Amino acid sequence: MDARHEATFDLIARPGAIGGLRLKNRLLLAPMGTNFGTTDGFCTDRDKQYYVERAKGGVAMVMTEAMVVTEGARNHRNSLCVFHDRYIPGLAALVEAVKEHDCTVFGQISHRGGLLRRDVLNMEPVGPSSWRNPNTGDLVRELAVPEMISIQKDFLAAAKRMKKAGYDGVELHGANGYLFHQFFTPRINRRTDQYGGSVENRARMLVETVQRIKDAMPDFLLLVRISATEYVEGGYPVEDMVALAQILEREGVAALDLSGGTNESPELSRFCIQPPSMPRRCLEEHARPIKQAVSIPTIMAGRIVDPVDAETVLRNGSADFISLGRALFADPYWPSKALGKMASPVRACIACNVCFERLTLELDVNCVQNPMLGTEFEDPLHSEPWLTLPKADNGSKRVLVVGAGVAGVEAARFLAARGHEVEIWEKADKPGGQIPLALAAPDKMELLPLWNHRFDMLPQLGVRLRMSTLATAEAIAAYQPDHVILATGSMQRAFPLPDAVGELTVPTLGAWEVLASPDKVPAGAYVTIIGGGMVGIETADLLITKGCRITIVEMGAAIAPAMARNNRTDIMLRLRAAGLRLQLGATVERVEASSIRLKTRDGAVDIPRDPFLVAAIGPAPVRDLAVTLTDMDVPFTLVGDASKPGDFLGAVRDGWMAGLTV
Numbered sequence: 001m002d003a004r005h006e007a008t009f010d011l012i013a014r015p016g017a018i019g020g021l022r023l024k025n026r027l028l029l030a031p032m033g034t035n036f037g038t039t040d041g042f043c044t045d046r047d048k049q050y051y052v053e054r055a056k057g058g059v060a061m062v063m064t065e066a067m068v069v070t071e072g073a074r075n076h077r078n079s080l081c082v083f084h085d086r087y088i089p090g091l092a093a094l095v096e097a098v099k100e101h102d103c104t105v106f107g108q109i110s111h112r113g114g115l116l117r118r119d120v121l122n123m124e125p126v127g128p129s130s131w132r133n134p135n136t137g138d139l140v141r142e143l144a145v146p147e148m149i150s151i152q153k154d155f156l157a158a159a160k161r162m163k164k165a166g167y168d169g170v171e172l173h174g175a176n177g178y179l180f181h182q183f184f185t186p187r188i189n190r191r192t193d194q195y196g197g198s199v200e201n202r203a204r205m206l207v208e209t210v211q212r213i214k215d216a217m218p219d220f221l222l223l224v225r226i227s228a229t230e231y232v233e234g235g236y237p238v239e240d241m242v243a244l245a246q247i248l249e250r251e252g253v254a255a256l257d258l259s260g261g262t263n264e265s266p267e268l269s270r271f272c273i274q275p276p277s278m279p280r281r282c283l284e285e286h287a288r289p290i291k292q293a294v295s296i297p298t299i300m301a302g303r304i305v306d307p308v309d310a311e312t313v314l315r316n317g318s319a320d321f322i323s324l325g326r327a328l329f330a331d332p333y334w335p336s337k338a339l340g341k342m343a344s345p346v347r348a349c350i351a352c353n354v355c356f357e358r359l360t361l362e363l364d365v366n367c368v369q370n371p372m373l374g375t376e377f378e379d380p381l382h383s384e385p386w387l388t389l390p391k392a393d394n395g396s397k398r399v400l401v402v403g404a405g406v407a408g409v410e411a412a413r414f415l416a417a418r419g420h421e422v423e424i425w426e427k428a429d430k431p432g433g434q435i436p437l438a439l440a441a442p443d444k445m446e447l448l449p450l451w452n453h454r455f456d457m458l459p460q461l462g463v464r465l466r467m468s469t470l471a472t473a474e475a476i477a478a479y480q481p482d483h484v485i486l487a488t489g490s491m492q493r494a495f496p497l498p499d500a501v502g503e504l505t506v507p508t509l510g511a512w513e514v515l516a517s518p519d520k521v522p523a524g525a526y527v528t529i530i531g532g533g534m535v536g537i538e539t540a541d542l543l544i545t546k547g548c549r550i551t552i553v554e555m556g557a558a559i560a561p562a563m564a565r566n567n568r569t570d571i572m573l574r575l576r577a578a579g580l581r582l583q584l585g586a587t588v589e590r591v592e593a594s595s596i597r598l599k600t601r602d603g604a605v606d607i608p609r610d611p612f613l614v615a616a617i618g619p620a621p622v623r624d625l626a627v628t629l630t631d632m633d634v635p636f637t638l639v640g641d642a643s644k645p646g647d648f649l650g651a652v653r654d655g656w657m658a659g660l661t662v
C-alpha cells in the first residue's frame, strides 16, 4: 500500500447536493459509451453488470452513456437508445439495479448532429450549417427550423421516458462537438436566422430544449454538459461560455458538467479524451471561470487519475464534483479505495486510450488495466482475491512462472492470492520484460502504474522472485512444479536485410536497443527507421528529443494502425513538426552505400541512406519451452506475448485469467 493510499481525502468524501438531491460524496461516473448494448439499442445484462459494479465501487452518481434520442441519430452500433417506449423496461431494470447500491442515476441524452457517420448505420450528418466533416468526409446537411423543433421534442420525449424508467435526472450532451455544441460554436454555425450570430442565438437550440424539458417536468433534475473550451483557433472565447453557463443557470439547469474539446477529428478529440501528454486535471483552468460565474454546482472531468488529483480540484475551488471517466473503467472501486473503505491500491488509468479506440472501431470497450471490464470477473471476489483469505479453489499447487514481464507478474499475484505456492524465474537481472522499453518514449512514464500496481504487490503475497535465473528443461524438472505459466514474452526480430551489396555491411540497430540506450544514436543524427508501427514511431519520438532527423519507411498503408488514434495523432503531430519524412507502402529492397532502394506500388524509389538505420519490424514470440514442457508432460499455460506478440491488454488479460483458473 503506498503513501497516497494512506492519505485521507476529506473533500471528495464530503456529501453534496445537486438540485435537492443529496449525493453521498463528490465522485460521479462520467458518461462513457461502451457498445455493450444490443444492435437495436436495448440495454443488456452486460450494461447492467458494468454500471452496477461502478455503483458498488462507491460513486455517488452513475451517469449512463450518451443515449440516442432519435432513430436517425445513432452514435454507435450498440449505443443505448431511448427514442421509443420499448426501451423503458430495460433502462428501468438498470436504474433499479444501480440504486440498490446507494447510488443516484442520471443519464445523458445526445444527438451527434454533423458527427453522425454514414459508415455507422448510414446515419445522415445534420447540423446548424452545411460543412464537410473532415474526419469522415461526409457532407453535413443544414437543418431547417421545423427539423430543429422536432429534435427538441425528441429530447423531451427521451427525458420523459427516462423519468418513467426511474432516473433521478437527465443530462443534455451539449459538449464535445455534438449537435448543441455545433450550434454554439461560430466555427460551425454560420446561420443568419435566430439560431446563428450572437451568443443568445447560438445558444437558442440548447436553451429551447432545456425550456421544453423544464416546462414539462419542472421537478426532474436537468444537467447540461458543455465543453469549457474548444482548444481550437476560432473557437468560442471563455466569455461566451460564461454567458452560456449563466443562461443555463437562469433556465433552471441544476448543475453544469464541464468537459472540453470536440470530437470532430483525432487532433481535436485529443482534448476530449486526453493522451498522456495532457497534464492531470487538464481542464481545471478552463473550468474555474465557469464555476466562479454561476451558483449552481459544477462537475469537472479530464485526466483525474488519482484521488490526489480529485482532492486538488476541489481544494482549488475549480469544481464542486468530480466526473471520473477512464479512472472508473480501470478500477470501479477507485472511490471506495480513495475513501478508505477498501484496503487495496487504486489501479490507475494510464491514458493509453485503448478503451476509446475500441469504441471508435465499433468494438465493445475494454481496458488495458482492467480487461475484465463489464464481466463478472470485475467483482472484487475475482479482481481482488488478496482481500479475502488465501485459499486455493482446487487444492494448493506449486506453480512456476517463467518470465517476470507483465503477463507473468499478473498471473503470479492472482495465483498467490488464491493460495498457490508461486515462484517466478526471470533470466534477466531486472524484472519487467519489455516495460522499460515501453516507458522510454516521451510521456510514456504514465504507463508506470500498469507495472507498479502489479509488481509492488508480490512481496505481500509471498511470491518468490528469482532473478538471473534461466528456465531450462533441467532446471524445471529439478524444481518439479505442478504447473508452469509460460510468460517468456517476445524478442524483437532482426532486420532481414535483402540484397546487401557486395562487401557492404549495413549496421542496423534494433529499435529496442535504441530505446534501452538512446546514446547509441548521437544527437542530431539522420536516422531511417524501418517499420512505422507503434515501436517505430515511439523510437522516432524519443530521437527527435535529441534533435535527430527522421525518415520512417513503412510497408503498410498507415502508420501504427493498431495504436489508439488520439495517442498516435499526438505523436505524429510532434514528428511532423520535427520534419518527419515518411514513406508509406514501401519495403526496403536494397541498401547501397549512399541510398536505400524502396519497392513501392508505383515502382522503385531511391532515398538517401542515412548514417543510422533502425529496425522496428515487430517482435517474435519466445516459446521454445512449450515444446519442452509438452515432452516433459508438465501442464502449462502460455500467456502474453509468448502466446501472441501483442500488447498489454493481451498480457494482462492472459495473466489475470491464468491466475484465476489454474
Ligand SMILES: Cc1cc2nc3c(=O)[nH]c(=O)nc-3n(C[C@H](O)[C@H](O)[C@H](O)COP(=O)(O)OP(=O)(O)OC[C@H]3O[C@@H](n4cnc5c(N)ncnc54)[C@H](O)[C@@H]3O)c2cc1C
Residues within 6 Å of the ligand: 352, 368, 402, 403, 404, 405, 406, 407, 408, 425, 426, 427, 428, 431, 432, 433, 434, 435, 437, 438, 439, 469, 470, 471, 472, 487, 488, 489, 490, 512, 515, 534, 535, 538, 622, 625, 639, 640, 641, 642, 645, 646, 647, 648, 649, 651
Ligand atoms: C517499445 C515498446 C513499447 C510498447 N508500448 C506498448 C504500449 O504502449 N501499449 C501496449 O499495450 N503494449 C506496448 N508494448 C507491448 C508490450 O510491452 C508487450 O506486449 C508486453 O510487455 C508483453 O508482456 P509479457 O509479459 O508477455 O512479455 P515480456 O515483457 O517480453 O516478458 C517476458 C520475460 O520473460 C523472460 N524470459 C524469457 N525466456 C525466459 C526463460 N527461459 N527463463 C526465464 N525468463 C525468461 C524475459 O527475460 C522477459 O523478462 C510495447 C512494447 C515495446 C517494445
Ligand SMILES: Cc1cc2nc3c(=O)[nH]c(=O)nc-3n(C[C@H](O)[C@H](O)[C@H](O)COP(=O)(O)O)c2cc1C
Residues within 6 Å of the ligand: 030, 031, 032, 033, 034, 065, 066, 108, 173, 175, 176, 225, 259, 272, 273, 274, 301, 302, 303, 304, 323, 324, 325, 326, 327, 355, 356, 359, 365
Ligand atoms: C470510451 C469512452 C466513451 C465516452 N463516451 C462519452 C459519452 O457518451 N458522453 C460524453 O459526454 N463523454 C464521453 N466520453 C468522455 C468522458 O466522459 C470524459 O469526459 C473523458 O474521458 C475525460 O475524462 P477522464 O480523463 O476521466 O476519462 C467518453 C470517453 C471514453 C474514454
Ligand code: SF4
Residues within 6 Å of the ligand: 326, 327, 329, 330, 348, 349, 350, 351, 352, 353, 354, 355, 356, 366, 367, 368, 369, 370
Ligand atoms: S484502456 Fe487505457 S485509457 Fe482506457 S481506461 Fe483503461 S487504462 Fe485508461
